[in-house]
Amino acid sequence: MGNHDHANKGREPQDMQAAFQQTVKHLPPTIERLSELAANLWFSWNHEALQLFAQIDPAKWAASGHNPVRLLHDLEDTQLAALSTNTDFIASYHQVISAFDSYLNGTTWFQTTYADRGYVQIAYFSAEFGFHESLPIYSGGLGILAGDHTKSASDLGIPLIGVGLLYKKGYFTQKIDASGGQQSELYPYDFAKLPIEPVVHNDQQLTVSIDMPGRTITLQVWQVRVGRNPIYLLDADHEANQPADKELTAQLYGGNQDTRIAQEIVLGIGGVKALRALGVYPNVYHINEGHAAFLTLERLKELLHLGLPFHVAVETVRSATVFTTHTPVPAGHDTFSIEMVEHYLGPLLQELSRHKQEIVALGLDHHSGQFNMTHLAMNTAGMRNGVSKLHGQVSREMFKEFHGHIDASEVPIGSITNGVHLDTWTAPHWKELFDRFLPGTWREEQANQHQWQQVEVIPDESIWKVHQQLKDDLVRFARQNLLEQRRRNGESEERIQEVRQYLNPKALTIGFARRFATYKRANLIFNDLYRLKKLINDPERPVQFIFAGKAHPADYPGQELIREIYRVSQMKEFAGKIVMLENYDMNMARYLVQGVDVWLNNPRRPLEASGTSGQKAAMNGVLNFSVLDGWWEEGYNGTNGWAIGSTGAADWATQEKENTHAIYHILEKEIIPLYYNQGALPHQWISRMKRSIQSLSPTYNTHRMVQDYTEKAYLPTAERARLFVANQYDVATKVADYKQFIRNNWYHVKIIGIDDRSAKLSTEVPLHEIKPSMKDVTAQIHFGPIWPQDTAVEVIYYEEHGDSWEQKIISMEPTGELIEQQQSFKGTIPSHLVHGPHFSIRVRPISANFAHSFELSLVTSTLSWQ
Numbered sequence: 001m002g003n004h005d006h007a008n009k010g011r012e013p014q015d016m017q018a019a020f021q022q023t024v025k026h027l028p029p030t031i032e033r034l035s036e037l038a039a040n041l042w043f044s045w046n047h048e049a050l051q052l053f054a055q056i057d058p059a060k061w062a063a064s065g066h067n068p069v070r071l072l073h074d075l076e077d078t079q080l081a082a083l084s085t086n087t088d089f090i091a092s093y094h095q096v097i098s099a100f101d102s103y104l105n106g107t108t109w110f111q112t113t114y115a116d117r118g119y120v121q122i123a124y125f126s127a128e129f130g131f132h133e134s135l136p137i138y139s140g141g142l143g144i145l146a147g148d149h150t151k152s153a154s155d156l157g158i159p160l161i162g163v164g165l166l167y168k169k170g171y172f173t174q175k176i177d178a179s180g181g182q183q184s185e186l187y188p189y190d191f192a193k194l195p196i197e198p199v200v201h202n203d204q205q206l207t208v209s210i211d212m213p214g215r216t217i218t219l220q221v222w223q224v225r226v227g228r229n230p231i232y233l234l235d236a237d238h239e240a241n242q243p244a245d246k247e248l249t250a251q252l253y254g255g256n257q258d259t260r261i262a263q264e265i266v267l268g269i270g271g272v273k274a275l276r277a278l279g280v281y282p283n284v285y286h287i288n289e290g291h292a293a294f295l296t297l298e299r300l301k302e303l304l305h306l307g308l309p310f311h312v313a314v315e316t317v318r319s320a321t322v323f324t325t326h327t328p329v330p331a332g333h334d335t336f337s338i339e340m341v342e343h344y345l346g347p348l349l350q351e352l353s354r355h356k357q358e359i360v361a362l363g364l365d366h367h368s369g370q371f372n373m374t375h376l377a378m379n380t381a382g383m384r385n386g387v388s389k390l391h392g393q394v395s396r397e398m399f400k401e402f403h404g405h406i407d408a409s410e411v412p413i414g415s416i417t418n419g420v421h422l423d424t425w426t427a428p429h430w431k432e433l434f435d436r437f438l439p440g441t442w443r444e445e446q447a448n449q450h451q452w453q454q455v456e457v458i459p460d461e462s463i464w465k466v467h468q469q470l471k472d473d474l475v476r477f478a479r480q481n482l483l484e485q486r487r488r489n490g491e492s493e494e495r496i497q498e499v500r501q502y503l504n505p506k507a508l509t510i511g512f513a514r515r516f517a518t519y520k521r522a523n524l525i526f527n528d529l530y531r532l533k534k535l536i537n538d539p540e541r542p543v544q545f546i547f548a549g550k551a552h553p554a555d556y557p558g559q560e561l562i563r564e565i566y567r568v569s570q571m572k573e574f575a576g577k578i579v580m581l582e583n584y585d586m587n588m589a590r591y592l593v594q595g596v597d598v599w600l601n602n603p604r605r606p607l608e609a610s611g612t613s614g615q616k617a618a619m620n621g622v623l624n625f626s627v628l629d630g631w632w633e634e635g636y637n638g639t640n641g642w643a644i645g646s647t648g649a650a651d652w653a654t655q656e657k658e659n660t661h662a663i664y665h666i667l668e669k670e671i672i673p674l675y676y677n678q679g680a681l682p683h684q685w686i687s688r689m690k691r692s693i694q695s696l697s698p699t700y701n702t703h704r705m706v707q708d709y710t711e712k713a714y715l716p717t718a719e720r721a722r723l724f725v726a727n728q729y730d731v732a733t734k735v736a737d738y739k740q741f742i743r744n745n746w747y748h749v750k751i752i753g754i755d756d757r758s759a760k761l762s763t764e765v766p767l768h769e770i771k772p773s774m775k776d777v778t779a780q781i782h783f784g785p786i787w788p789q790d791t792a793v794e795v796i797y798y799e800e801h802g803d804s805w806e807q808k809i810i811s812m813e814p815t816g817e818l819i820e821q822q823q824s825f826k827g828t829i830p831s832h833l834v835h836g837p838h839f840s841i842r843v844r845p846i847s848a849n850f851a852h853s854f855e856l857s858l859v860t861s862t863l864s865w866q
């Protein structure tokens with residue numbers, strides 16, 4: 001594997017060639033770089049590039065699903081010849097190619113800010129990537145987030161390589177039948193017509209192999225170019241494989257548990273092998289959700305083959321790994337039986353038979369007896385984070401026991417709130433306005449709060465004109481979607497044609513579009529149909545709803561939600577005013593987040609880890625109307641949208657009741673009056689649109705998010721990884737040996753005496769009635785063979801702050817000498833606190849080389865009152 005200190009910067013073998021042109025007609029010299037442009041997903045967030053392809057042949061462009069590779073493949077020779085002599089097209093072509101070259105060769109944020117960190121290389125593993133509708137290897141929020149992450153990494157010049165799977169049949173195409181049932185259809189994609197390239201080595205497509213029980217599976221390696229950075233995708237559809245194995249990468253989240261664990265082995269173990277075949281040795285590995293956690297086992301195997309002891313290999317892997325968890329919903333954390341894991345990892349476990357139990361233990365959930373991919377990731381990652389501040393709190397509560405029952409606030413899981421890629425999701429019309437009124441650097445400095453204040457000077461008329469144009473576009477798109485639904489379902493001509501009158505471009509339009517999981521409660525607005533009927537059919541102030549979203553083919557309750565919405569949409573009193581669109585994808589998402597007036601989100605709190613659709617809407621002046629969950633709890637400021645319910649904890653029934661009441665009450669008393677009661681130009685509504693853009697755009701974009709990952713996770717991890725492997729893994733060995741020694745001897749550590757004699761107040765006196773002074777508390781600690789300097793001795797108590805309690809930690813300093821493995825410590829605390837009911841003493845191990853305070857989940861405490 002080599003020394004990580006000499007991380008390879010992601011070079012490609014000298015004889016690797018772009019094989020894209022093999023299936024595209026030879027392009028005339030004057031436009032030959034169209035193929036290069038089509039093969040780099042930079043086109044997907046560059047409006048001028050998209051327009052360039054669209055003007056080639058608008059009908060074929062639409063039919064291709066906005067896929068420039070397929071478009072070029074399907075063009076006639078006569079069309080290419082005509083393009084090569086069309087002066088207007090050639091002018092546009094040169095303008096786009098010039099912008100493309102400037103982008104690839106320009107100076108970036110990372111180069112400027114971290115010029116001395118040229119050794120940093122990040123490998124970002126994800127089960128799905130949502131770059132663009134032309135490459136449909138995503139299902140929902142996780143994939144879109146991964147795609148946006150990699151785009152911003154490219155924009156900022158961050159040296160990141162992606163690793164994922166190439167699904168021959170994608171996720172699925174959704175069709176809604178005449179009864180509202182979801183029909184899932186799968187179509188194999190022709191890879192020659194996708195914006196991907198085979199990785200070529202020695203004139204052959206690069207392959208790697210992984211061992212599965214009783215056989216070897218060959219994986220082909222493909223590349224996606226995302227601006228400056230490559231994403232490598234693995235494909236099991238190779239002639240050397242058995243028919244069943246060829247299907248392992250057929251469908252995203254398809255099949256059963258056997259398929260799932262095999263896919264995750266392909267992603268994690270196969271992904272590391274692919275990087276090695278490319279000569280790439282990153283010093284940061286980012287596990288984007290637990291699906292990819294098997295990568296840590298392949299890296300363990302590499303290190304064990306180098307001769308490292310198991311505990312040193314684990315510390316080396318941990319030093320270089322970042323893990324992001326994305327869901328508080330238990331079903332989102334993959335678990336497998338131990339028997340299944342031992343079967344599918346059989347070849348690896350046999351090869352490392354001496355360490356079989358230790359390897360399995362890395363993923364063992366002791367409560368369930370299952371192998372949990374999130375546990376594997378947390379045991380092998382030095383840095384862990386959730387995807388919003390609230391989700392960080394929820395994750396710390398979820399995994400409190402994993403860390404030895406410490407206070408949730410101290411559980412070593414941080415948070416980096418998700419964002420969205422502004423250039424991908426903001427409508428070109430909005431970007432033109434921003435170009436006119438915001439400082440010229442706004443695209444590069446999206447996280448600069450100050451420059452977004454200039455939104456205030458954009459004339460209301462300009463904002464409303466742009467918004468209304470986008471709304472008109474959405475209505476046309478939605479009508480076309482419904483027309484195609486009804487034609488395909490064989491409905492009458494009358495039923496088909498009435499769709500042309502559906503949706504009023506002037507009516508208040510509310511959008512709800514996301515994955516149809518039951519906790520997202522897509523049907524919450526239907527809890528009071530009588531009240532909804534009055535809102536929707538008010539002739540003076542009409543309201544309409546547009547729904548879209550897919551349910552997993554195995555999620556029957558989610559599919560029932562779709563059926564319910566469809567059923568309501570077919571009722572006479574709701575026809576044309578509530579619609580359910582089919583086949584939600586990135587193209588539809590752009591129309592929705594750019595074209596509705598209000599974005600509705602009403603999950604059961606706190607089950608929405610972050611949510612990003614509302615962030616996309618906010619950048620387009622769409623106002624959020626959401627439960628205070630995920631990102632919205634920190635994004636809502638009282639003036640930039642509306643909050644449904646409170647942040648108070650409640651059982652599901654109470655929350656359902658309170659949220660239903662809040663939705664109708666806020667619609668009736670605030671949202672609808674604000675939209676309609678101001679004449680032709682709703683200045684107060686536009687003012688709120690401006691506040692939304694000003695307050696949310698600079699924070700909830702992936703430039704800010706990826707900068708946070710770089711500064712809080714990637715750079716510290718790269719530094720730690722270098723430190724751990726230097727001098728023949730010297731620090732890794734010392735940390736591993738130290739932890740082993742501490743674990744073996746921690747039972748000696750005891751708190752054998754506490755001097756709290758200065759406490760004179762009765763424990764019956766309420767704390768808020770006591771005026772505090774200070775006092776010293778001393779504790780006598782028996783350490784056994786453990787050196788006192790390797791521990792922290794602390795006083796723990798809580799202070800009341802309104803409705804909550806905040807943990808206070810006071811360090812105790814040694815007094816006197818270490819005598820017979822015992823030493824006294826002293827700390828100063830408020831005098832009214834009494835040991836037992838009010839405060840406790842604890843001892844925990846520490847090390848300057850720990851990534852966080854509780855890297856070892858060992859605490860000796862007098863805790864009896866928490």
